Amino acid sequence: MSRAIELAANNVEKMNGGPFGAVVVKDGKIIAEAGNRVLSDNDPTAHAEIVAIRKACEVLGTYQLENCEIYASCEPCPMCLGAIYWARPGKYYYAATRDDAADAGFDDSYIYKELPRQPHERSIKGIQIMQEEARDAFKRWKNSVKEIPY
Amino acid sequence: MSRAIELAANNVEKMNGGPFGAVVVKDGKIIAEAGNRVLSDNDPTAHAEIVAIRKACEVLGTYQLENCEIYASCEPCPMCLGAIYWARPGKYYYAATRDDAADAGFDDSYIYKELPRQPHERSIKGIQIMQEEARDAFKRWKNSVKEIPY
Numbered sequence: 001m002s003r004a005i006e007l008a009a010n011n012v013e014k015m016n017g018g019p020f021g022a023v024v025v026k027d028g029k030i031i032a033e034a035g036n037r038v039l040s041d042n043d044p045t046a047h048a049e050i051v052a053i054r055k056a057c058e059v060l061g062t063y064q065l066e067n068c069e070i071y072a073s074c075e076p077c078p079m080c081l082g083a084i085y086w087a088r089p090g091k092y093y094y095a096a097t098r099d100d101a102a103d104a105g106f107d108d109s110y111i112y113k114e115l116p117r118q119p120h121e122r123s124i125k126g127i128q129i130m131q132e133e134a135r136d137a138f139k140r141w142k143n144s145v146k147e148i149p150y
Numbered sequence: 151m152s153r154a155i156e157l158a159a160n161n162v163e164k165m166n167g168g169p170f171g172a173v174v175v176k177d178g179k180i181i182a183e184a185g186n187r188v189l190s191d192n193d194p195t196a197h198a199e200i201v202a203i204r205k206a207c208e209v210l211g212t213y214q215l216e217n218c219e220i221y222a223s224c225e226p227c228p229m230c231l232g233a234i235y236w237a238r239p240g241k242y243y244y245a246a247t248r249d250d251a252a253d254a255g256f257d258d259s260y261i262y263k264e265l266p267r268q269p270h271e272r273s274i275k276g277i278q279i280m281q282e283e284a285r286d287a288f289k290r291w292k293n294s295v296k297e298i299p300y
Contacts, residue, residue: 001281008287012294019287043204044213044236049193063194068191073284075276078265079232084274085261086194086229091275095284104288111235115228115265124234125241126225130151134223134245137158137169144162 001071001093007048007127008073011035018106021073022048022057024065026088031068032056048072049080053087065089076103077108078115151221151245155257157198158223161185163260172198174206174239181218182206197203198222199230203237206237215239224251228265233261 007021018038024032034051038044049072057063063086070092076084077098084092102109119126157171169196174182174273184201188194199222207213213236220242226234234242252259269276 002283005280005284005287008284009290012287019291021287028176038213038236042207042211042213042240044207044215045195045200045204045233047236054193054195055191057194059280061192063188063192065194073287075269075278076297077232077236079236080229081265081276082227082229082232082261083195085257085264086188086197086227088194089274091277093277093279094269094279095280096280096288097281100281100285101286104291107235111232112265115231119225119244120263124239126231126243127227127243128245128247129243130155130245131247131250133152134155134158134231135250137155137162137171137223138246138250140159141169141254 001073001095003030004048004071004073005095007033007035011048014040016040017046019073019104020048022052023071024052024068025071026056026065026068031059045079047077047080049076050083053083056082057087063087069093074098075108077101077106078111151223151243154198154221154223155179157183157185161198164190166190167184167196169223169254170198172202173221174202174218175213175221176206176210176218181209195229197227197230199226200233203233213237217274219243224248225258227251227256228261 004021017038020036032055037046068089074096098109154171167188170186182205187196215237218239224246248259
């Protein structure tokens with residue numbers, strides 16, 4: 001965690017993005033680490049956890065981080081928490097909270113509040129169209145895939 | 151949306167990843183599009199919406215997708231919805247639902263249910279340590295940044 005916090009602090013100096021850092025650990029060793037790179041990469045998805053997860057998967061040659069732990073300098077936002085669920089590490093550690101992030105001007109806590117709302121009721125509205133047409137791709141998937149754990 | 155659904159269907163043939171597609175539209179034109187690339191890229195974050203948002207930001211040279219709309223063949227999972235909030239398009243459209251995805255074996259609906267729980271109560275546990283040390287990076291950020299909308 002000390003390293004994740006150091007990455008967060010370094011990010012303020014470098015202005016690559018917000019003050020966030022993350023590391024992925026396997027068997028007691030750091031296999032990937034990153035600071036937030038939203039500003040430097042012009043990429044709103046380049047949060048520290050996302051970048052670190054992508055790097056760790058590249059190192060391991062897999063899209064699953066089983067038996068890994070993630071250390072994040074701040075509680076993961078909903079995007080990063082979702083990424084953690086898809087990557088499936090054993091657990092994760094965090095230091096600062098969504099409220100600390102909100103106090104510094106970040107939307108983490110706000111997005112957590114928006115998520116349980118119905119898509120059409122959110123501040124960024126989600127509008128449903130063409131459901132029947134889209135279901136066909138799922139049918140094809142079910143027919144063609146027997147067992148790819150995903 | 152027809153194009154997003156076509157990308158989803160094509161993805162089943164190519165087996166780049168799950169049956170999901172997304173496009174980003176600005177001023178009535180598609181500026182970026184993607185299928186899910188989790189399998190082909192060994193990247194659990196490479197959902198169609200994430201890849202399309204990253205491409206669109208690259209095209210526009212910005213980390214904000216103001217005045218854009220996103221069309222997703224399926225309701226965005228929490229990770230992708232979080233990415234949408236960070237990218238800030240005007241709105242998004244979706245076709246299939248989280249339940250359609252669940253029926254095809256994907257965890258979208260499950261992750262939506264996990265998110266409101268306390269970190270230590272979730273199936274992938276989040277454990278808090280070193281909050282005080284981490285807050286220092288936020289203090290530095292607040293002192294050094296006056297106005298970078300993020």
